[in-house]
Amino acid sequence: MKLNLNIQPLNTWITSGKEPLVIAGPCSAETEDQLVATAKLLANTGKITALRAGIWKPRTRPGEFEGIGSIGLEWLKRAKEETGLPTAVEVATAKHVEEALAAGVDILWVGARSTANPFTVQEIADALQGVDVPVMVKNPVNPDLSLWIGALERINNAGITKLAAIHRGFSSYGNTTFRNDPMWDLAISLKTQVPDLPIINDPSHITGNRDLIGYIAQKAFDLDMQGVMIESHIDPSVAWTDAKQQVTPAALSDIIDNLTLRKAEVKSAAVSDKLAELRAKIDKIDDLIIQKVAERMNIAEQIGKYKKDNNITILQVNRWEEILKKTTDYGKALKLDAEFTEKLLELVHTESIRRQGIILNEGQEQVEEKLTQA
Template structure:
């Protein structure tokens, strides 16, 4: 289902200094000297389109540095006057919105901790009524596409048409190399729902580690995201917040120089003909896969009925283990990733269990309906 968002193109509200679009700056504005000096170095690279800085910082626990506060808006104003870079800050309350707009901040963004709460998002949306300012919405902390979409819709309904999403990854209990799991499929799903919505990737918060930023940034560009937001500090080693994920302006410039910007399509008859042929092959195979899955589920139905007639439990652990081991080994021999094969099998198995459960409980459901008739 396509979202009914009224959106202006990204290049109508932010001028690209270079390709790809880059919004950069320190995680937190710490001192006026630190912010302004960083801004000058970023502007000097010729690669940054807007300066970002945290003014109000939502922290997990009290007692941590929670941002310099409103005075930082004046530092941003000075940085903008001296470098010409538009400025961007995170807002989490109506008061933040009012102060940021009054100080001439060019771009606002809604943070992940705010996106997760519809009450907070609505408060921000109400404060934005009548404003002509670009707003970017980060994905919620938890992997919930509906919350992300809902936040975008609330901001859009407040009259904000200069709108973009920021993909910054999602919290997960599973330990991995990333601070926040990218869960690329959710970002792709959002793009499917709203093809015209610009999505900007935040590799700093996804990785939590400056050494992985280039890897995630390149993958984001390969997936046709419209830009990057990367944290940069004049001296990350002494940063007051998120030191490990910030890079110096010089390192940022070097990183950007090594990224490859690919085109979403090539306007060439030969290329498009070849692509069309390959896609037609995929379509035919997909049709066969769906057909075979449907045939498999018909057999699953028969097995469920047989189990019911003979009073056999739905789950046969030994049989499931056998399927998992044999099919994973077969997939590996065919050059399929084992993790992919396991996930696919688990999804098919879950649907098989669901169908057989329906068969087992059919008589009980009919009896209950007759009782309430």
Template sequence: MKLNLNIQPLSSWVNIKNEPLIISGPCSAETEEQLLATAHLLAATGKVSVLRAGIWKPRTRPGEFEGIGSIGLEWLKKAKQETGLPTAVEVATAKHVEEALASGVDILWIGARSTANPFTVQEIADVLKGVDIPVLVKNPVNPDLSLWIGALERINNAGITKLGAIHRGFSSYEKSAFRNEPMWELAIQLKTLCPELPIINDPSHICGNRELIPYISQKALDLDMQGLMIESHIDPSVAWTDAKQQVTPAALAEIVERFSLRKPESKNEEFVDKLADLRKQIDKIDDLMIQKLGERMAIIEKIGEYKRDNNVTILQVNRWDEIINKRSAFAKAVKLDLNFTEKFLELIHNESIRKQTEIMNLGEELSNIEEASAK
């Protein structure tokens, strides 16, 4: 099922000088001098198309720096006048939108915390009616694709056709190298549902540290994302917010310079023919896999009936451990990733349990019906 969104192409948004689109600037506008100095250095790289800065900063706990406030919009306006760079800010309330529009901000984005609240998104959507401005919607804090889609739909329903998404990763209890887990599959699902929707990756918030930014940025571009939002500060070591994930303008230029830019498709006939042949091979294997999974589930149904008739529990931990150990060893031998193998086996196992549970419950219902009839 495809999303029915009315969207203009990214090229119609602002005067984008570079491809991919690079949106950069400090996490927070701290002082006029800091913002202007950073803006001039970013413009001088020739790599940046849009200047961003946090004006209002929704923080996790009170007492932390929550943004310089509306005065920062005047600094942004001055930075735009001096550098020629279009500007972008995050908005979280209707008042933010009104002030940003009045100050001539070129692009708005809705943050992850706001996306998670449909009331907030609708409030922003209501004040955007009749306005022609690009709006980017970050994914919600938690991995909820429907919530992300709902926010995009609300903004689009308000008449905003210059619409895009920002993939900034998702909160997770599991510790990893990332501040927010990329969960690329959710961004890919969104792109599949709406191929024309521009998706901008935010490696700064995914990584949480500057060292991983080049890796995540390249991966995002390889997945055909249209741009990157990377936080940059004239001196990250003294930044008031998120110091570890910001890079200097010079470092940003170096990161962008090293990108390998790949096209989503090729018109080379030899390539097209070879790719078509390889895809036919994959199709045959996919059909065979589905057929074998069907045969496996048919056996699972027989096992469920046999367990039911012999009053045996569905879950047998020893058998599950045996499957994991044997299949994982085999998967390693054929060079399959262990994490992928375990997730794949878990999906199959969960479906097996569901089917056996269904059979057990059906058997109990039939028994109850038979007993009632006998009475």
């Protein structure tokens, strides 16, 4: 289902003309000299759309550096005056909104921790009533698309039409390659539901590792995202926060130079015709996949009835392990990623178990009604 948010196109409120759109600057404003010097080096690259800096820093645990506070807004103002770069700041309270706007900040963003709390988002939205300022909303810490969309709706309902989303990845438990799992499918789902919404990728927070920033930024642009927000510090080795994910302005310039920008629209008739031909083939295969899944579910229901008649449990662990190994091995032979095959199998298996559970625990009329409504 598509949502109709009242959104202005990105090029009407970011008019620098630079491609790609790059918002960059230090994770935290630490000192006036650090911020202004970084801003000047970024401006000198000629590749930066706007300057970002953390003024208030929500930290996981107390005692860590939580931002320099309001004085940093004066430093940001000076950086803007000396470089000509528009400025962007994260806000987490109504007071932050008021102070940032009073200091002439050009773009505000709502952080991941704030997005996860509808009360906080509503407080920010109320403070934005009657204000014409661009606002970007990061995805919530947890992978909840409805929560992300809800935050965007609250800001939009406050009258903010210069609106964008920031994809910064989602928290996951345990050791992984990335600091935050990209979960690209959720960003794609957001784009599908709100096609006019600009999405800006934050490879710094996704990777937590400066060496992977270029890789994630390229993937974001390949998925038709409209820009990136990258943390940059004059000397990342001494940064007070998130040192490992910040890059120098020179390194940032190299990252941008190495990006390949592709077009979302197809203008060549020959290319368009070829894509249409290949997509038609995919459509036919998709139809067959759905038909085969439906056939599989019909057989699973027959198995459910047989189990009910013979008083057999739904889950047969040995059988599931056998299917998982056999099909994953088969998928590998066909050059399918093992993790993808396993996730697909688990999805189909979970639906089969759900249907068998209905059959084992309900009468026939109730079964038919529930299966039809599912």
